[in-house]
Amino acid sequence: MEFFLLILLLLAIIGLSSFFNHFLPYIPVPLIQIALGVLLASLPLGIHIPMEPELFFVLFIAPLLFHDGKNVSRQALWKLRKPILLLALGLVFVTVFAIGYLIHWLIPSIPLPAAFALAAILSPTDVVAVGAISSRVKIPKTIMHLLEGEGLMNDASGLVAFKFAVAATVTGVFSLAEASWSFLVIAIGGLAGGAILAFLIIRLKVFIRRLGMEDVTIHMLIQLLTPFVIFYIIEHFHLSGILSVVAAGIVHTIYHDRDRSPAMQLQVVSQSTWTVLIYILNGLVFVLLGLQVPSVTNEIFKNPLFNNWEVSKYIMIITAALLLLRFLWITAAWQWGRLFKKNIQMPSKKAIGIITISGVRGAVTLAGAFTIPYVLADGSPFPDRALIIFIAAGVILVTLIVASIFLPILARTEKGSTEDLREEMERSAMLRTIDAAIRSIRELMNDDKPWIRSVGYRSI
Template sequence: MEVFIIILMLLVLIGVSNVVYRFVPFIPVPLIQIVLGASLVVVPLGIHLHLEPELFFILFIAPLLYNDGKHTPRDELWRLRAPILLLAVGLVFITVCVVGYSVHWLIPSIPLAAAFGLAAILSPTDAVAVGSLAGRIHLPRSLKRLLEGEALMNDASGLVAFKFAIAAAVTGVFSLPKASFSFLVISIGGLLVGAIVAFLIVGLRHLLRRAGLEDETMHMLLQILTPFLLYLIAEELGVSGILAAVAGGLVHAIENERMPFTMPNLKSVSNPTWSVILFVLNGLVFVLLGLQIPDVSRTILSDPAFDNFKVIGYAVLIYAMLLVLRFVWTFLFSRGGRWFGNKSNEVPSLRILTLTAISGVRGAVTLAGAFSIPLLLQNGDPFPQRDLIIFLASSVILLSLLTASIALPLLAKKKSTTDDAEKERLEREWQIEVMAAAVRALQKTSNEENEMAVSTVISDYKLMMQQLGQKDNKTKRLPRSRQEEAGMRLLALSIERKYVNDRLESGQVSREQANYYLNMLEQIELILANKLDLGKVIIKTLWRRLKMIVFVRQPSVVSGISEPDMIALRTLKMQCSQAVVDEFSERCSLKSDEATEGVLEYYRQMLDRLRRFTIGSRRKDRSFDECRRELHWIAVQAERDAVQAFFEKGDITRDMATLLRRVIRNREASLYELEEIV
């Protein structure tokens, strides 16, 4: 039961980390998850979870690398094969030699073989950490592919070097020819075993389909089991389970390309399932990393035998050596050209080389390897400076994450254009892209029952896209300040609310009509509210409802509305809109600004729509209206998902994502308002 509660708490922390990230987007999610994981140990809850290296590799690293192999473009991997191998193999062994000797020289109490082991486990970059950071930072595309390819391959070379170094430290015996031969066998064998087992699994799935077993759930289960089978079989045969998982992912990528033709429904099940699995595994990796760091740090920092400042200085020096070595290695070999897959001999810029050096983030693979160091030597003596080695490894992980989180956004930041016309063009292009995603989502939901409603909503979107695409489009841009825009919209809603309350007191509208209208205004406020003023809006809404219950003693929400009441509400909406137009026109005559003009234009358009509306134009088919309303919300959600996807892939900046979300919120509020009144 205790283990279940701990796992449940870890899953909750993953969700909390993403909520926190929304409020502090300048801090990467991995760092937030590490801090939250560490807080579980620091707070006296009695939570301690031992990191079992073998279980960690099979449970987390195998499926994550399998997925990376499945989604990494094979043509780009082949195009970048030379720099990937130079980083994944050459740099690893150079790091082992240079950093190993340096650590032994700095800290003589760490034997040379153990120092080589520390350098080996620090040499591989972490695919999970690289992916988590690169997804939110606008790195050049070739550099992202290079880092992904390196992270796929260098785990094996680093872990093999670590294995032989620790074996030499434990037994006191080391043979370079034997180690070199074993490295080739383990690496090539892992790739071959992974490819063969993956082909066998693909063949099994084909046989099952031919036998008539085309149940998507069963085939999805086979997909989930595949990375674990690949890793276990390879490790049992004495080769690299990590490379087997990567090779298996590459093989299954070929099958995925044919999946839409052989099992079209499986892809719609597979993608969201893997999305949830990867979200949980990625989060758990960093939360578990955070769980280990406090105990590791406490062991060294509370030990009087160690000078805390000197130990921290060792960690900083080791990380600085790793950075310099990575920069020099890439600098030397980039002189030969074609480093980033360019057919020309163009030499990468200093900025690209610096990005490559800083992007070598260490992660949980390094810490898991450090924890696998045995407690005792072969003769029964304690392993020399085991706690110090684990502390140095964890410190380098934190330093690499912090440095990358701070430096990469600054170095990778795109130059922003100051031309207003260019900004407006980009805004419109991305609005069209987001709307196109909504249209695609609507097309996927189309069937015989809702075909007409889908066609209607798609037509609305295509009309908006056509208007945005026109060169002489007169659509007003959103004001640049979120606070000004939110303030003006809320002011307009308060004018409407005051107008309705005045008419209620004078008896010109009924209590039911006023309650319906006021409830609609509250919903619009909630839709328009951003994360900065959402809490304020909710508190105000609750206070208004409490006053309604206490003083009026009538329900504030009407369950249904008749056609005569709806006609009266449309008239009331026209009167409220006119009141807002009058108030804002007076404001513009005194002092005009983007926010005021934008709200004024919105209410003028609302008045125009309501005046053109005729009583007989309301559809009698309630099911059609309900279907269309549901499709509108599906489209709005698809727009939000598209914005998030574009942002995570680095296609748009944070400012552009914020602006697009504001456009979606405004459109959602407008849709809600029209559907409630019209």
């Protein structure tokens, strides 16, 4: 009964966050939800929800990334494949080494492998957080596609690098060749496995439809279970469950585009169901993140071994270094591309600024940090585990706040760009065309054609 009441309370907080956002539209919903989570954890209600990373990934990350994979533009992903890979792979591994050495230099008590582990878990950006912030900001479509593609891919690379860094810390053994080969196997295996399982699930739904079972409930249930089943199976074989659900979402979209006999009722129910589910899952992710902040903060601030000001300074320095490295990498990547292809257009400084500020860290970072073991192979405590988790949580909050403040300022100047103006003109022309067509149909309606009137056309 207590668990049921806790779920109701969390859902009520999600609804309350939307209420507050209505009156405080300049504050992003994720920040409001984190604040409400912190407030709830601080109240003397005895509420404590332990972070179980494996359960967190399968319950939240799997359906969210599956949904993003279904809705991301495949044409944009292919067109932007090079910059996406430069951010999702190149920037991740550069971050592991550069920020890892910086962390070890700042905090000598954290050994170099553990510093690499912290840098690795800080490398993935959160597509959920970026999407939540961008919902109130006018970000150019090309940049948004780039950020979505990066967010879908860099979770896997960051988590694989984190896994090997933690293993090196625990065992004291590391092999670059083995790590590189394992990364290829885990990534390619996750993508291929997710695509194959998604294809099999689609064939199952087709078989069910051929039996005459057009019940929307059955097909919707299969669709909802798809990301959980695929993620669990692929992770069971120690492959990338994250990339598997992204691949599954893309495969489902390809099938949907080629399906010549789509069930309209199923499409309507599917869209409505996923809208509600994603809204709830997004909210729960940030509320749960907020619930973890007080316990992590108290463990550091009440520990006499740590200086509160020094720890806060570490967070600010590491966050600044992450953003600076991201800015330099994006600029250098485009400059390097121009050396070989003169027709590549250099993005504006404002566009680079938007991409840089949008490098928000989120739920994957915190969930990954909680997977750090308590002890090493020899039985000694993992060095500065509490401090590592605290720094990860601090970087998440600072990047969210920085993006919330500066992203609207940078994106506002991009609103009048030629691309956005053209899109707005195309949309306006399309609406006028549809409106004119509806008026023509209404003029043709008479008493001899009651079936047209029954359709219930309405002007836009």
